[in-house]
Amino acid sequence: MNTYKIAVIPGDGIGLEVVPAAIDVLNKIAEIDGSFRFEWTYFPWGCDYYLEHGVMMPEDGIETLKKYDQIFLGAVGMPELVPDHISLWGLLIKIRREMKQSINVRPAKLLAGLESPLKNPQNFDITVVRENSEGEYSDSGGRIHSGSDEIAIQNAVFTRKGTERAMRYAFELAKNSKGHVTSATKSNGLTYSMPFWDEVFETVKVDYPEIKTVSNHIDALAAYMVMKPQELDVIVASNLFGDILTDLGGAIMGSIGIAPAANLNIEREYPSMFEPVHGSAPDIAGKGIANPIGQIWTGKMMLDFLGNHEAGSRLLNAIEKTLASGIKTGDIGGTSTLSEVKEAIIKNLI
Numbered sequence: 001m002n003t004y005k006i007a008v009i010p011g012d013g014i015g016l017e018v019v020p021a022a023i024d025v026l027n028k029i030a031e032i033d034g035s036f037r038f039e040w041t042y043f044p045w046g047c048d049y050y051l052e053h054g055v056m057m058p059e060d061g062i063e064t065l066k067k068y069d070q071i072f073l074g075a076v077g078m079p080e081l082v083p084d085h086i087s088l089w090g091l092l093i094k095i096r097r098e099m100k101q102s103i104n105v106r107p108a109k110l111l112a113g114l115e116s117p118l119k120n121p122q123n124f125d126i127t128v129v130r131e132n133s134e135g136e137y138s139d140s141g142g143r144i145h146s147g148s149d150e151i152a153i154q155n156a157v158f159t160r161k162g163t164e165r166a167m168r169y170a171f172e173l174a175k176n177s178k179g180h181v182t183s184a185t186k187s188n189g190l191t192y193s194m195p196f197w198d199e200v201f202e203t204v205k206v207d208y209p210e211i212k213t214v215s216n217h218i219d220a221l222a223a224y225m226v227m228k229p230q231e232l233d234v235i236v237a238s239n240l241f242g243d244i245l246t247d248l249g250g251a252i253m254g255s256i257g258i259a260p261a262a263n264l265n266i267e268r269e270y271p272s273m274f275e276p277v278h279g280s281a282p283d284i285a286g287k288g289i290a291n292p293i294g295q296i297w298t299g300k301m302m303l304d305f306l307g308n309h310e311a312g313s314r315l316l317n318a319i320e321k322t323l324a325s326g327i328k329t330g331d332i333g334g335t336s337t338l339s340e341v342k343e344a345i346i347k348n349l350i
């Protein structure tokens, strides 16, 4: 039997509620599957830890985390007590960078029982693969002069290695989906980085003759995601374009409370980090009404990354069955509590 050693960082706010719920569900699915088990180790890092110790995690936190197979994180942030840039950079971004989690993956899929804000959403099922370590989000640049002479320069950095890595990962994912990869480009406006991006895409796609491909300019692609999302499959995008498309993906699904995400170290040299898209939601924290589905679906992404696709599908089916039966939290139009949703999902696993 495989034992997965998982570092758990519930974090702050509703992270403390949705993480234990997701762990209950994941333990149940391991029990049903029978071929693997989880060994969870909790780390109380976050804003409370900061208020007590002056740091978001201990000095050797990164070294400690490296000993685990994966990291399962809730959400971080208590903006009333700790400024967001401290909580974000002191924990989340530090882990993403130091563990070289260079790929961010977020699915956007219309689940049964959910209402999309789109008028005619059909059955879209999109996965956005975002380059997570370079591109437009680099610290290369500067500001000089002041007043009307002031100049700001922000350089984008695209490496062949980083670009190719994101694209290959997208092609590999497409092998197990509808077999289609869309590249998000803007080579009509960005005359160095995006022609380079397109060239790398042309080179990589040669290795995947069975996958259909298309390059779309990001502006057109954004419209496409709203008008005809059902025609898309895997999208590969740079850091900035992917950031925007993944939020759009979350929006067309119907609620931030259900959207999952993974920060992957695809070389598997260090642990990857699985965390839902939503934050710590201080406005509803401690009330037992947060939607646990974002965290639970994030658990499915972890199962998939660990190679347990059958268990992953079973989990997503149980989520859909629960939603379709009307057991939902308030953010998606229901009246159920967090623990009612969790219990229903566990029941629907079987």
Ligand code: NAI
Pocket: 014, 074, 075, 076, 077, 078, 079, 084, 088, 092, 256, 257, 258, 275, 276, 277, 278, 279, 280, 281, 282, 283, 284, 289, 290, 291, 292, 294, 329, 331
């Ligand atoms: P948020 O995602 O925490 O909340 C936005 C709105 O969505 C709120 O009205 C909240 O009640 C609702 N919401 C979020 N998740 C929900 C769920 N599971 N069920 C039901 N409703 C849900 O974003 P906000 O308010 O901008 O940020 C709050 C704190 O979280 C900040 O400190 C921020 O920096 C942090 N944050 C952390 C993230 C992370 O750890 N990855 C991501 C986003 C924000």
Ligand code: MG
Pocket: 243, 244, 247
């Ligand atoms: Mg964003």
